Amino acid sequence: MTHARSSPTVSRRLVLQAGAALPLAACAARPSTDALPAAPASPSTAAPASPSSTAPASAAFSHHRFTSADGTSLSYFRKGTGPALVWVHGALSLWSDWRDVAERLSPHFTNHVLERRGRGQSGDSPRYALEREVEDVLALMKLAGPDAALFGHSFGGVLALEVARQVAPAKLLVYEPPLPVTQPVSGPFLEEFKQTLQREGPDAALVLFNQKLLFTPPAELEAFRQSLVWSRQVGMTAGFTRELEALETLPLGLDRYRQVTTPTLVLLGDQSTEVLLAQPCRAVATTLPNARLNVLGGQGHVAHVTAPDLLAREVLAFLRG
Template sequence: MTHPSPTSAFSRRLILQAGAALPAVACMSRETRPVPPPATFTQHRFTSADGTSLSYFRRGNGPPLVWVHGALSLWSDWRDVAERLSPHFTHYVLERRGRGHSADGAGYALEREVEDVLALMRTAGPDAALFGHSYGAVLALEAARQTAPAKLLLYEPPFPITQPVSGPALAEFERALAHEGPDAALVVFNRKVLLTPEHELEAFRQTPQWSRQVEMTPRFARELRALEGLPRGLEAYRQVHTPTLILLGARSPEVLLAQPCRALARTLTHARLGILPGQGHVAHVTAPELLAREVSAFLRE
């Protein structure tokens, strides 16, 4: 019998515990460069409203389900969950702009990414459901304000409720990125926003996951800035009447993630809160079977 190394054991503990706070922990992606899709997925392209050519991956049978991954993440992070649901749903897994095979626009705005989601929903068809995780859940809810999906699933969107998502730490993060590089910026984010204990942060920096996050940090910066531009509170979303499941990990941080989820469940007229026992922000990594069951049960209601 083999035993995990201290580094690998730490990596899993980080995912299970702190693995949580925001896109940075949703980041536990297995690769950061374009990876050929497995034989069970087929790659396709579509064009967004601003003319940007984007990629998505399709697999499955049954009603369409559009997936929008979070920051510091890739479409392939959702393969495990999607594969489990493929006998019953046809997946349209977005490869968000600036990642992998998807092009990037001339200038970034959250609104452009919302247009990307809407374009893929049109490709999937009028009966498509929509799933968004973390920053992708923010995009999904914004898209649902404009075009109602058949059903909506939101896994821990980091909306500012009582305080900004990053607050004063964002300026320090951006200064570090500009003058010291993405590694230093990611350290700032972990220390000042995620409040990662110093010994865990130092151990995390020795893992492969850290270098993968560092590579995606420049894109992460523009997403953090976009989150800071969101208005405090959720009044704008009262107009969303789509049946909605809001997913929350039982171990996720209160202010950054749990508070927005509970507030959304109270605000949206046809929403309910689903708790993922023992999980944090990355149940698609730590408990894909559990997450697949929750998604399937809601979509079959």
């Protein structure tokens, strides 16, 4: 994973509370270096080496393509051995933000990391809708095979839940999906965000998002704005608008997920903002009949950046259990 440099004044709290999809690469604490346990040996193969934070750069993910239901050509990255595990990243994010965690799990699972439409080498369609993104994940799940597990982060967690309503994955993991439990995700803020984007540009719109939905303290926000990560996210802000709009199409409440009987792990950082992220996590965990909630101590919305070993161990323990 290529980490962006940032000002040393960007605090750990900013990374932990980065909210609805902020992969603030390397802006805070150094990731843990505890290795995962090695995968068990099979009769025909020796156990692969235990993954660690110093995995060789030569062990690359292979790039592949597939076609979604609307004919859009999409990209995904694959690495590993064992049962299939499909990863869906969030908004304001790239597939490569999940490379560190997937790398650690590659001795245990065949990782299929989606590059969501409109990013990198994936195509796009002018007729965007939440349903198109759900179809994208369904197509990759079909390619990965009937026993594939599914992991979704943030907006990707919403997609994963919608997918599970149609086709049950072997197991489901969602990390802080922003859902309309008792109120819309964006509500009146969405129109203000769009007007700010139109009048003042993406930098001002992203500032507004941090102020009004993430409640980022002024000093931390100003420090974040000096980072290269901010520059990357400014470039993705226009596309972020359609994802905010897509979330507003979801009905209030989570009753429609009661039919998802797949064993499910809901992940929540104890530093994450309450209404946008923590409340939906608790609601998902109590609504799905076979779900449980795990709270990541000292973490926020980006444990894949701040604690990839911790997150990989959580995933491994659940999928092996």
